[in-house]
Amino acid sequence: MLVLSRRVGERLVIGDDIVVTVIEVRSDGVRLGIDAPREVRVHRAEVLEAVRAANVDAVAADESTAAALQRLVLPPRPTSPGQPEPAAADSSGTPPADR
Numbered sequence: 330m331l332v333l334s335r336r337v338g339e340r341l342v343i344g345d346d347i348v349v350t351v352i353e354v355r356s357d358g359v360r361l362g363i364d365a366p367r368e369v370r371v372h373r374a375e376v377l378e379a380v381r382a383a384n385v386d387a388v389a390a391d392e393s394t395a396a397a398l399q400r401l402v403l404p405p406r407p408t409s410p411g412q413p414e415p416a417a418a419d420s421s422g423t424p425p426a427d428r
Contacts (some may be wrong), residue, residue, distance in 0.1 A: 335341060341349040346366055353360040363371050390398075 332354065333341060335351045337351050339351055343349065346379055350362040350364070351359060352362045365371055390393040
């Protein structure tokens with residue numbers, strides 16, 4: 330990690346097209362101005378961490394969630410009169426055509 334001392338108004342150049350300027354220094358923090366191309370994403374680290382944590386929580390499924398999803402599965406549609414019923418699978422779960 331590079332550690333630099335900068336005063337208000339001084340700049341730091343990253344690569345060829347990113348400029349960080351010290352705007353204000355307070356007792357509780359520093360205000361920085363960042364001039365970067367639109368395609369360069371600039372985010373606060375704590376916001377990215379919060380988004381990552383929320384995404385992990387959103388995809389986690391517990392047993393009650395799995396049970397609720399299983400209840401949403403529709404039962405097989407009944408066949409029309411005159412059409413043969415689908416063949417039942419044996420105890421192995423394999424349909425007759427695949428045995």
